Amino acid sequence: MKSLGILLTVFAFCSTAQSLPIVVGSKRFTESYVLGEIAKTALQNAGFTVEHKQGMGGTIILWQALVAGEIALYPEYTGTIGEEILKTKQRLNTDEIRALLREKGVGMTGELGFDNTYALVMERDRADKQGIHKISDLREHPELNVGLTHEFLDRQDGWAPLSARYGLQMRNVRGIDHALGYAALRNGSIDVKDAYSTDARIAENNLILLDDDLHFFPQYKAVFLYRLGTDPRAVTALEKLAGTLDTTRMTRLNAEAERTKNYALAAALYFGQKPEPVAGQLAGKIGRWIWQHLQLVGASLLLAIIVGIPLGIRASRPGPISDFILSTTGVIQTIPSLALLALLVPLPFFGIGPVTAIFALFLYSLLPIVRNTATGLQDIATPVRESAAALGLEPQAQLWKVFLPLASRTILAGVKTSAIINVGTATLAALIGVGGLGEPIISGLNLNDYSTILQGAIPAAVLALLVQFFFDGLERVFIPKGLRLKQ
Amino acid sequence: MIELKSVSKSFGASIALHETDLCLDAGKTTALIGPSGCGKSTLLRLIVGLLEPTTGTIKIEGQIVSASVILSLRRRIGYVIQEGGLFAHLTAAQNVLLMAKHLKRPPGEMHTRLRELCELTHFPENALTRYPVELSGGQRQRVSLMRALMLQPSVLLLDEPLGALDPMVRTRLQDDLKEIFQSLQQTTLLVTHDMAEAGFLASRIVLLNEGRVVQSGTLDDLRTRPASDFVRDFLHAQRGLAEV
Numbered sequence: 001m002k003s004l005g006i007l008l009t010v011f012a013f014c015s016t017a018q019s020l021p022i023v024v025g026s027k028r029f030t031e032s033y034v035l036g037e038i039a040k041t042a043l044q045n046a047g048f049t050v051e052h053k054q055g056m057g058g059t060i061i062l063w064q065a066l067v068a069g070e071i072a073l074y075p076e077y078t079g080t081i082g083e084e085i086l087k088t089k090q091r092l093n094t095d096e097i098r099a100l101l102r103e104k105g106v107g108m109t110g111e112l113g114f115d116n117t118y119a120l121v122m123e124r125d126r127a128d129k130q131g132i133h134k135i136s137d138l139r140e141h142p143e144l145n146v147g148l149t150h151e152f153l154d155r156q157d158g159w160a161p162l163s164a165r166y167g168l169q170m171r172n173v174r175g176i177d178h179a180l181g182y183a184a185l186r187n188g189s190i191d192v193k194d195a196y197s198t199d200a201r202i203a204e205n206n207l208i209l210l211d212d213d214l215h216f217f218p219q220y221k222a223v224f225l226y227r228l229g230t231d232p233r234a235v236t237a238l239e240k241l242a243g244t245l246d247t248t249r250m251t252r253l254n255a256e257a258e259r260t261k262n263y264a265l266a267a268a269l270y271f272g273q274k275p276e277p278v279a280g281q282l283a284g285k286i287g288r289w290i291w292q293h294l295q296l297v298g299a300s301l302l303l304a305i306i307v308g309i310p311l312g313i314r315a316s317r318p319g320p321i322s323d324f325i326l327s328t329t330g331v332i333q334t335i336p337s338l339a340l341l342a343l344l345v346p347l348p349f350f351g352i353g354p355v356t357a358i359f360a361l362f363l364y365s366l367l368p369i370v371r372n373t374a375t376g377l378q379d380i381a382t383p384v385r386e387s388a389a390a391l392g393l394e395p396q397a398q399l400w401k402v403f404l405p406l407a408s409r410t411i412l413a414g415v416k417t418s419a420i421i422n423v424g425t426a427t428l429a430a431l432i433g434v435g436g437l438g439e440p441i442i443s444g445l446n447l448n449d450y451s452t453i454l455q456g457a458i459p460a461a462v463l464a465l466l467v468q469f470f471f472d473g474l475e476r477v478f479i480p481k482g483l484r485l486k487q
Numbered sequence: 488m489i490e491l492k493s494v495s496k497s498f499g500a501s502i503a504l505h506e507t508d509l510c511l512d513a514g515k516t517t518a519l520i521g522p523s524g525c526g527k528s529t530l531l532r533l534i535v536g537l538l539e540p541t542t543g544t545i546k547i548e549g550q551i552v553s554a555s556v557i558l559s560l561r562r563r564i565g566y567v568i569q570e571g572g573l574f575a576h577l578t579a580a581q582n583v584l585l586m587a588k589h590l591k592r593p594p595g596e597m598h599t600r601l602r603e604l605c606e607l608t609h610f611p612e613n614a615l616t617r618y619p620v621e622l623s624g625g626q627r628q629r630v631s632l633m634r635a636l637m638l639q640p641s642v643l644l645l646d647e648p649l650g651a652l653d654p655m656v657r658t659r660l661q662d663d664l665k666e667i668f669q670s671l672q673q674t675t676l677l678v679t680h681d682m683a684e685a686g687f688l689a690s691r692i693v694l695l696n697e698g699r700v701v702q703s704g705t706l707d708d709l710r711t712r713p714a715s716d717f718v719r720d721f722l723h724a725q726r727g728l729a730e731v
Contacts, residue, residue, distance in 0.1 A: 387572030390535050391586045391634075392561035401585065405576040480576035482618035 021049040022234060025062050025071035025352070028055040028431070028442065029178060031116065031198060031222075031250065034257050035075035037267035039224060039238060045271070046237035054263070055442055056352060057342065057431055058151050059084045064346035066106060066225060071352065073226035073238070077116060079218035081108075081225075083157040091218060107228050107235065110242030111221040114198055114250040118152065118217050121195045121207040123185055134211040135166055138192070142169045147176040147190030157218055159194075165216050179445050196220075198247055200255035222250075245270075261449060282455070285440075290459055293436040296354070296426045297467075300361035301419050308366050308418075309411065312373020313399065326374065329367040337364070337428045345432065357429035364425055365418040372414025376407030408479050416471040423464045427456065437463070488513040489534060489642065489674060494543035496529050503529040505698045506542065513548075516668045516675040518685035521695035522721070527678045530695075531646050534676070535566055547642060562586070565635030565643040565673075569650045573619040573627055573634075580615040583633045590638075604633040607670075609663055625656035632667075643675040649684065664688055682706075682725040694718060 022043055026036030033054050040052045053071060056062055063085055065071045076085075082092050086100050098108050120135055127133065130141060138144065152158045153175050163170065170192075176184060181193045182201050195202060197209060222245070224238050245253075249270075257266035311329070315322040335343075340360050350356040380403055388398040404411070430438030437456040444452030475484070489511040496504040504526040511517045519527045532538040534545055536557040545552040547560055573582050580601060587597045605612050610629040619627055628648055635643060648664075649657045665688055668675055679685050685692050686706035693703045702714040713719040 383568050383570055383572040384574065386532070386537050387566070387568060388574070389537060390561055390564070390566035392558050392564075393586065393589060394558060397589060401589065402574055406574065408576075482574075482576045482578065482620065485618055485620050 021051045022073070022230070023071045024050060024052045025056050025065055025074035026052065026054050027059070027062055027074070028057060029196075030200070030254050030257050030263075031196065032075055033263040034253050034266045035112075035222065035224075037263045038241065038270050039073060039075065041267050041271055042237050042241055043234055046233060048231070048234055048237075053352060053432075055431070057338075057345075061342055061345055061432075063225075065352050066227060067104065068346055068348075068351055069227065070345075072230050072234075073224050075222060076108075076225045077220035077222055078111070079117065079157060079220040081223075082218060083155060087156070089156075094221075101225070102228070105228050107226050107230070109224040109226070109235070109238050111223055112241055112250075113222075113243050113245040114247040115219050115221050116196045116198045116247075116250070117212075117220045118157070119195050119197050119212070120192055120210045121185075121202060122192050122210065124206050124208045126191060127208050127210075132210065133208075134213040135162075135168075135216070136213050137210070138168050138170065139166065142171050144170065144172070144191040145189065146170050146173040146192045147181050147184050148173065148194050149178045149181065150175045152194040157216075162216055165214055177445060198250045198254060200251055200258055203251070204255065204258075261443070261452065286455060286459055289435060289437045289439055289456065290463065292429075292434070293423070293426055293438075293460070293463065296357055296361060296429050296434065296436055297419065297422045300358045300426075301365055301415070301422055303358070303362045304365035304369055304418055305415060307362075308369030308414075309373050311366070312370040312411070312414075313377065315370060315374040316377035322374070325370060329370050332363045333367045337425060338431070340364075341428065341432055352432045354429075354434050356432055357426070357434040361422055361426055361429070365422055368414040368417040368421070369411070370414075372410045372417070373407065376410030376414075377403055379410070380406050405480050406483070409475070409483055412471065412475060412478055416468065419467050419471060420464050423460060423467055427460060488546075488548060489676070490546040491530075491533075492544050492546070494530075494533060494540045494545055496526075496533060496538060497541045502698055504533070507700055509693065509700065509703075511674055511676055512691070513674050514672045515691065516677060516689045517691045517693060518689035519676060519678045519693050519695065520680060520682060520685045521701075522680065525695040526698040527695050528646055529698075531644055531676065531678055535561060535564055535644060562590075562638055563640050563642065565632075565638075565640040567628070567631045567635045567643075567645045567648045569647045570627075573631060575619050578616050578618055579610075579622065579626075579630045579633075582619070582630055583615075583637055585634070587637055600637060601633075604636055607636070607667060608632050623656075624652050625660060628652065628660060629663075632664075636671075641673060643671075643673045645675070645677045647678055647680070649679075661687060682722060694721065696721075 024036050024039050024043070026032040036052050036054060040050045043050045056065060059080055062071070062074045062076075066074060078094065078097060081097055081101070082088055086092070086097070092100070094111070101108050122132060132138065132141065148159055159173065162168070176190070176193070181190065182205055184190045185193055185207070186205065195207070195209075201207070202209065224241070226235060226238065253266045253270060256269055257263050260266075311325050315325040337360065340363065341356065344350045344356045344360060345352060350359065384402070384406070388402040393401065426436055427438030427441050429436045430442045437460045440452050440456035444450065444454075444456065491507055491509040493506045493508060494504065495502065495506045507530070519530060521527050529538065533540050534547070534552070536552050547564070550556055550560065552560060574585070577585065583601060583604065584597055587600070601615070602612065604610070605615070608629040610626065610633060614622065614626060619630075622630065632648070649660055652660065661684060668688065677685070677688055691704065692706055692709060694701045694709065696717055702709055702718050709718055710722060713722065
């Protein structure tokens with residue numbers, strides 16, 4: 001019995017990868033953050049150490065992180081499980097879903113209570129004026145502008161099948177970020193957008209839900225998905241949450257979270273607890289973000305220099321290998337950063353965390369360094385090359401004593417370009433919970449709150465300028481004086 | 488002594504140098520002359536191993552030029568090119584000393600040699616700390632010559648070393664070069680397209696056209712016994728001031 005207990009502990013240890021703290025994940029929207037915080041508090045109350053990785057991404061990233069053991073649990077919706085995870089066209093009941101998930105090593109708690117279905121929303125006044133109350137009314141108004149989240153545009157239960165079912169022929173449909181979409185509705189850039197039925201902003205912005213008169217949308221009952229290896233006591237604590245959150249209560253918690261911009265506070269409201277004081281002053285928070293940001297930029301840039309300069313040296317000689325190096329680094333640059341993160345997260349060794357962020361930034365930093373190194377070396381005049389060879393210097397010595405110093409200005413310019421681009425791109429690290437200046441930018445986008453966005457955007461811009469000055473200073477150290485003199 | 492046996496060089500279908508036999512006397516200065524594209528620079532590059540011959544062999548002091556010995560051979564050859572080929576990131580002194588430092592020669596010996604070379608090439612010692620961009624065209628060629636002579640080579644190759652200089656600097660450098668050639672007595676090959684310069688500096692002139700040696704001899708030989716109409720025309724093309 002004792003050995004069985006040890007075995008179970010070892011199993012739990014292995015299955016949660018980093019063991020002791022239970023890692024909770026959440027998606028990139030207010031309700032998911034709040035549910036994540038509620039789970040965190042429930043588990044803490046049951047005596048566990050818990051870490052909440054907020055706003056890690058969309059369904060695919062969260063699911064892959066769960067399967068890979070990067071996180072132990074996250075909030076999900078039954079409709080999404082059926083359509084996006086199990087990828088089935090049938091309407092499954094809760095027991096069928098649970099059985100199918102079990103085969104994948106994942107458990108599902110009981111329904112929390114509310115049904116957060118997808119819905120289409122419009123400004124109330126505009127809808128009334130045009131007499132639109134149901135989704136089928138849109139058939140008569142193909143001229144309306146539709147702005148949809150990218151996830152909804154692509155989902156199996158999203159826009160394409162919805163318009164097929166209703167026979168909609170909307171002429172103007174485009175993708176727009178969820179939070180920005182509300183601003184676009186308000187200023188009239190779009191007329192219709194997708195929303196979640198518990199979204200606090202529906203009431204706040206005086207919007208109406210268009211009635212799903214053909215019952216297209218499946219039910220989106222909130223649940224927690226957890227790895228089957230998770231401590232049974234933790235599962236029990238989560239199960240206690242089942243049936244305790246109806247639509248009204250969830251909408252109120254969402255509204256509270258958006259008003260105070262504090263997810264922990266909304267979770268505390270649920271438990272009737274006093275919220276913990278907000279940790280740290282703004283300056284301290286910004287300082288922490290800047291420090292994380294610099295670490296990401298520094299580590300990835302260093303790696304890119306170590307790998308990029310030798311690759312650039314190789315690519316400076318003509319031939320198929322050089323073509324391969326230059327085209328590969330070029331192609332990497334065209335992969336959208338979100339897609340690159342989504343590709344890396346499920347791979348072994350990567351997952352959610354700084355390693356993945358640094359590796360992605362490293363890949364993006366390669367092109368300017370490789371290309372500038374290659375160009376700098378290729379641009380060295382033939383007489384200079386021949387002189388170096390004719391002196392009797394070995395090829396290695398020619399490179400180190402003559403060619404690299406002569407190309408130093410171009411190489412350093414490449415490193416500088418990489419560093420500045422890197423400062424901007426590193427904001428994406430916040431998507432996989434690594435922090436940095438992207439953290440306020442992303443939560444600001446989710447809350448549609450410009451002051452929070454600026455808390456990240458302004459330091460990032462200043463940082464980019466400082467990096468530029470820093471490299472201007474480095475030129476004095478790394479570029480030989482003879483190359484800095486005017487003719 | 489430098490010996491070329493059946494040496495030719497083609498780039499794809501175009502032949503830069505037809506099969507050539509040539510022997511350069513030890514301790515003498517030979518001028519290689521001809522119109523642009525006649526193959527004279529190709530021949531020089533073949534000797535210093537920057538190009539590989541398509542056929543034939545080149546021997547320098549009895550040693551065949553090949554990949555395995557090229558580094559040690561090059562260290563016994565001084566090479567000067569038209570624009571000097573100086574390294575912009577190094578001062579005059581660093582350019583001259585680069586190879587000696589690489590071979591870890593004793594510093595005292597190196598600096599004695601540097602002073603000797605300044606004297607020999609009439610280069611002001613206080614300009615040694617200047618970078619190439621801070622030097623005049625003539626000074627750059629002097630530094631390039633010092634760099635070529637630093638390791639006391641037995642062979643000196645010069646590829647139009649005075650081609651880019653104005654006439655006054657050029658005349659002064661010609662005088663200096665003549666003095667240097669006479670005092671060092673090295674096997675020297677000078678590429679030029681100026682017949683007067685060739686006659687002034689070299690004891691023997693090799694005239695090339697379209698990748699072939701047309702005639703070889705002293706300036707007098709070429710003048711009095713031209714081997715072909717081309718030789719006569721080439722000599723006449725060099726207009727003296729008296730004719731103007």
